[in-house]
Amino acid sequence: MPEGHTLHHHLDKQHRWFAGQVLRVSSPQGPFAPGAAVMNGATLKRAEAYGKHGFWHLDRGAVLHYHLGLYGRLRYHPRPEPEPRGAVRLRVVGDDRAMDLIGPTKCELLSRDGYAAVRRRLGQDPLRDDADPQIALAKLSRTRRPIGAALLDQAVIAGIGNVYRAELLFCANLSPHTPGHDVPPEVLSSIWRNTVTLLRIGAKHNRILVVGEDTEGPVGGEQVDPRGFETRGRYGPKRDRLWVYKRRVCKLCDTPIVVSELGQRTLYHCPRCQAA
């Protein structure tokens, strides 16, 4: 489930659970074994998310960089940790918890320069305090590309994925095919603000929640595990939390959803609520 909110949720947790600890690191599934050997015995100084990327800043100057891709998963265990299951590329064991990185599309050790290079490729992350909306908005307002393609461009806004793209454009009553430079500046600004809002809600609950109000406490009777491990909350079916993504009809007006392709990804939009 990796859009930006997922990474922020996990990296915040990873910082709380592993920072300051001397880590036991291994790579049960192979290709990262040399990197794991370098990491083994290091101390985590800071875990941070940027867009859909995860970074662990270690002492010794190395930086772990990972990206979940479409399939990657993170699993956490209390100690003693169980036998690795699946393509565990990276296993980290801290003082009282362990973490598995499973099936990521990227898992590598970077130098400070390598880290800077990855960061340079990425645009503004709406979940970060250091985001500069004006930079992202300027790019959107100049491009001839359809807004629905530009929103997926990680060099513009880092962290939006296919679900949030569909839902953000719906919330803006905007056709995904509108060229960026034809979208009124105030609409672009409102999209940015809504992105911040929705990604924050998503990061808090570790779920994409768009329909309905966010609440301070658990949502929909969600059960919270006091140890902090993921629990099966009762959020209801995903389709009921979204307006258009993967729905047959628009949740607002019942018009059949148009399924097409834009920016190499499946696009869902309501032709009535989001008329051109």
Added chain:
DNA sequence: GGCTTATGCGCAG
């Protein structure tokens, strides 16, 4: 239990 699908992205060609 099996089959389909996917919230991403880099690379070969």
Added chain:
DNA sequence: TGCGCCTAAGCCA
């Protein structure tokens, strides 16, 4: 442009 990665939820039987 299309494929490969390789997990797990959702759906069906």
